[in-house]
Each structure stands twice: as C-alpha cells, then as structure tokens.
Amino acid sequence: MSGMEPLLIAAVAASVTGTVLEGAGQYIALNDEITEAQFNQEKARAESMEEYRLASAEGRRQLGAARVRAGGQGEISGSALDVLGELAAEGEYRANTALYQGRVRYDAFKAQAKAAKRARSLVPLTTAVNAGSTLLTAASSGGGGGGGGTASAGGTPAVAAGP
Secondary structure, eight states, X not given: OOTHHHHHHHHHHHHHHHHHHHHHHHHHHHHHHHHHHHHHHHHXXXXXXXXXXXXXXXXXXXXXXXXXXXXXXXXXXXXXXXXXXXXXXXXXXXXXXXHHHHHHHXXXXXXXXXXXXXXXXXXXXXXXXXXXXXXXXXXXXXXXXXXXXXXXXXXXXXXXXXX
C-alpha cells in the first residue's frame, strides 16, 4: 500500500458520502414540495368553495333587489322578467366560474405533487447509481481495494495498472 492509497480511499469515501447526503437532501426537499402542493390543493378547494358561496349570495342579493324594484312598479312582466332571468343567470355564471377556477388551481397543485412524488421516487436509485459510479471510477483507476487492479466496461478483468 503506497502513501497515496489511504488518501484516495478517503477521497472516494468523502465523495460517496457527499453523493448520499445530496440524495437525502433532494428527497427531503421533494417531500417538502409535495406537502406544500397538497396543502395548496386543499387551500384552492376551500377558497373556490368560499368564492362560489359569496358569488351565489351576491347573485341572490342582486336578484332580490331587482325583484323589489320591479315589484314596486306594479306587476312584473316582459322586460322586467328578462332582467330577473339575466341577473339569475349572471349570478350562477359567476358562482360556477369561481368553482371552475378553483378546480383549475387544485388540478395544477395536484399535478405538481404528482411530479414531485415521481422525482422523489427516483432519488434513491440515482443516488445509488452516482455513488456506485464514484466507487467504480476509483476502482478502475487502481485506488480501490481488491488488489489495485482495474475493471473494464465490459465486466471482464483488465490488465492491472502496475506497481
């Protein structure tokens, strides 16, 4: 064992440790992203329901006020009925628009959480591959354990690196 081998082994160990810690950091960050996206999903759902409730109430208020105004003029017929119908339709449209916009936000956060879950599921594999790559690179340069030989890409033993 030459004087450089312990340093090379320490460097390889530090590199592998760094790779594993980086993978762990990515995993934790993706967990946080998933949690935030799921929170935002529920927040979007609750906000859209509240917007729907408010828009519906406003529509009913406007419709009631128009009925009172129309009723104060005598009978309700013709264009007054058309106005009431339009007000009712407009209120319903605003309420349904609020629900739709909330659903769009909800679906966007759901897709964000799904993408983060997919990425998180790959972290252990990519971490292992990166750490293994570091070890194989060190072994092929003659600095790993196992007698100082090298391995070729095909998996068969290569000629030893020399003394």
